[in-house]
Amino acid sequence: MNFATKTIHAGQPSEPETGSLIAPIFQTSTYEQDAPGQDKGFNYSRTNNPTRQRLETVLAELEGVQYAALFASGLAAENAVLQAYLRPGDEIVIPTDVYGGTYRILNKVYAPIGVTIKQLDIANRAALQAAITDRTKLVWIESPTNPRLLVYDIVDICRLAHAKSALVVVDNTFATPYFQQPFELGADIVVHSVTKYLGGHSDTIQGAALAKEASVFEPIKFLQNATGAVPSPFDCWLTLRGLKTLELRMQRHEENAIAIANSLKGHPLVRQVYFPGLPEHPGHEIAKKQMTGFGGMVSFELEGTIEEVVAFCSSRRYFTLGESLGGVKALLCHPATMTHASIPAETRAELGLSDTLIRLSPGCENAKDLVEDLLEGLTLLDHQRRTQKVAAASAH
Ligand SMILES: Cc1ncc(COP(=O)(O)O)c(C=O)c1O
Structure with missing residues (x-):
C-alpha cells in the first residue's frame, strides 16, 4: 500500500455493524462484559478505545512499524519515553536546537531527579561521540x-549511539512520515506532536510515541495506561479525518515553503533564511539523502531590531501570529518570546538562537498570497525606516 492509500485505508475499514464508511466516534469510558473479565477486546477507555486504536494502527503503518501509542499531547508522549528510559544517574544527549518544551521538561523535571542532560552541537561528530558514554540511555x-531547521545525519547518529547501547529517539514532527522514515534510518523510537502536521487543522492537541521493537515499546505502552495521559476519542477522530489528506497537505506546505524561502533569500532586510531545501543550507545534502522532500517550515532572521520583529509579526494578513505549526492556516511565531521562551536568554544566545528569528508555518493557502504578505511586511518596515530617517534629519 502506498503512503496516501495508507492514510485513508490503514486501520480504517468501514464500521462492521452498520457499514458506516467512516467509523463513529466511540465516545465511551467503559464497555459491557459478557462475564466478569470477559470483554470484547476493550474494557476501559484509558486502556484502549476503538477510535484511538484505529489512529494508532494508521500511524504505525505510516512510520513502517507495528507499535504506536497515542497521548494527550506531544509532551505527554515525550514524557512517557523519558520516564520509561531515564533513572537518576543516567544521561541523555540532545542537540543545541531542540523544541523549548523538550528543553524545559528535561531541565525542570528530569535534571532535578538526577538525570544529566548533555546539550551540544551534535553536527560535531567528535563531540557527539565523546558525549555518549556508558551512562547515556537516550540520544534525542x-x-x-525547531526552530532553525537544522538537519542531522540520523544514520550516523544511530551508529554512534548504538555503539554505546543508547537508544535513539527521533522527534519526527517537522518532517512527518511523508518526508522522512526515521526507523529505516536506524531510530529506535519516534515521537510526534500529532497536534501539528498529522492533525493538520490546528484543532486538536495530541502526541504519539512509536517503536520498532516490542521490548522497546512495552514500557512506553505500560505508561500510557499507568499514568493515563490519553487523548479523547473525539480528538483521535479529528486526527483520523485530518490524516487522510496528509500527503496532499505536505506537498502543498512544501511548495509554499520553497516559494517563500526563494523570495526571502537575498532580501536586504533578511539576514539569513533557514530552509533545508536551499542548496546553501548546511544540512541540504544530508536532507537530500535521508528525506524525500524538505518539509514545510521556513525560518528567517530579520535584519532589524526586536521592535521591528514584533511589528512585522503582529501585522501580517495571512500569517497569524500564534504558537504551533503544521495547520492548513498559515502561522508565524517569534521563538525567543514564544515557543523557546523557556530557554534563558543567555542560553539562547550561546546556542545561536537569535532574538530576531521568525519561524513561518506556511499553510495550504496560495503561495503567491503568502509570499506577497511577507514581502509587504518587509516593504512596510523599509518604508518606516526611511520615514524615521527623514524625520530625524529634519529635526537637526
Ligand atoms: C518539535 C516538537 N516536538 C514536540 C512538541 C510538543 O508537542 P505538543 O505541543 O503537542 O505537546 C512540539 C510543540 O510545538 C514541537 O514543535
Missing part, C-alpha cells in the same frame, strides 16, 4: 529542528 534528536 529532532531533524529538521
